[in-house]
Amino acid sequence: MSNPVVSSIKGCIGSLIIAANTLILTCVMIPFALAKLVLPSGSLARRIVDRVLNALADTWVRINGLWIALLQKVRWDVEGTDTLRKRGWYLVSSNHQSWVDILVLQKIFQDRIPFLKFFLKQELIYVPVIGLAWWALDFPFMRRGKGAKSGRSDLAATRKACERFKTLPTSVMNFLEGTRLTAAKHSAQRSPYKNLLKPKIGGLSIALATMGEQFDSMLDVTILYPHGVPTFWDILSGGVHEVRVRVREIAIPRDLIDGDYERDAAFRARVQAWVHTMWQEKDLLLEELKREASQSAV
Numbered sequence: 671m672s673n674p675v676v677s678s679i680k681g682c683i684g685s686l687i688i689a690a691n692t693l694i695l696t697c698v699m700i701p702f703a704l705a706k707l708v709l710p711s712g713s714l715a716r717r718i719v720d721r722v723l724n725a726l727a728d729t730w731v732r733i734n735g736l737w738i739a740l741l742q743k744v745r746w747d748v749e750g751t752d753t754l755r756k757r758g759w760y761l762v763s764s765n766h767q768s769w770v771d772i773l774v775l776q777k778i779f780q781d782r783i784p785f786l787k788f789f790l791k792q793e794l795i796y797v798p799v800i801g802l803a804w805w806a807l808d809f810p811f812m813r814r815g816k817g818a819k820s821g822r823s824d825l826a827a828t829r830k831a832c833e834r835f836k837t838l839p840t841s842v843m844n845f846l847e848g849t850r851l852t853a854a855k856h857s858a859q860r861s862p863y864k865n866l867l868k869p870k871i872g873g874l875s876i877a878l879a880t881m882g883e884q885f886d887s888m889l890d891v892t893i894l895y896p897h898g899v900p901t902f903w904d905i906l907s908g909g910v911h912e913v914r915v916r917v918r919e920i921a922i923p924r925d926l927i928d929g930d931y932e933r934d935a936a937f938r939a940r941v942q943a944w945v946h947t948m949w950q951e952k953d954l955l956l957e958e959l960k961r962e963a964s965q966s967a968v
Contacts, residue, residue, distance in 0.1 A: 786841045
């Protein structure tokens with residue numbers, strides 16, 4: 671049993687470190703973000719600015735890894751990352767249970783693939799300080815409009831964001847479930863998967879349509895917390911003891927590239943079938959990882 675006083679002290683230290691890390695590095699990004707705002711798209715100067723911004727983001731991830739290692743002893747059981755390339759282009763997908771997932775993904779892929787760019791809701795661009803950093807790093811912001819006309823506009827905006835990734839090695843990250851898994855959400859959806867919510871494929875289809883030819887492969891990530899799904903306070907206070915991650919590198923089928931998910935029913939059916947198969951395999955893998963964790967605990 672952990673000492674609650676020690677955990678609280680660790681949590682306060684962790685909170686201060688991540689807040690300072692975020693504030694300082696975001697402030698350092700501001701002049702480069704402003705320069706990016708006025709520089710012509712595709713120019714050499716803008717490509718240099720993009721590289722500086724990505725280097726600062728990598729520094730942020732590295733510092734987070736250091737304080738996590740300092741404040742707690744996590745057993746990392748990770749497979750499938752040894753053959754990845756830092757200067758590759760990857761489409762990344764993972765199951766989603768906690769905000770801790772983001773730190774886990776950044777930890778396991780640090781120095782193995784390019785900095786992860788997450789699909790974000792459009793409203794998050796207005797978050798003070800960090801919203802500017804996400805914009806400067808070309809995170810794709812997805813709008814949630816209603817109606818066919820709005821939907822086409824939203825897809826066009828997201829496609830434009832993905833186009834920027836063609837000039838610099840990039841990893842595009844998409845939580846296909848769209849939200850964190852909870853028992854209530856799972857029940858409300860009547861999900862056919864035991865350990866997953868139904869996948870939302872819009873963002874994935876846009877990334878495939880925009881950059882399908884450029885992606886080296888898709889990285890299918892499965893995360894399990896054997897001691898229970900942690901909260902963000904758990905990672906701050908030293909309450910995460912073990913993380914199991916399995917990464918599968920999957921070739922992207924040629925017939926899923928350059929299609930129109932909104933208007934081509936046959937293409938939409940192919941993407942849905944591909945993701946459904948992947949989700950079935952992930953569901954089985956999670957069951958297997960749970961059995962292994964249960965047996966090792968005995």
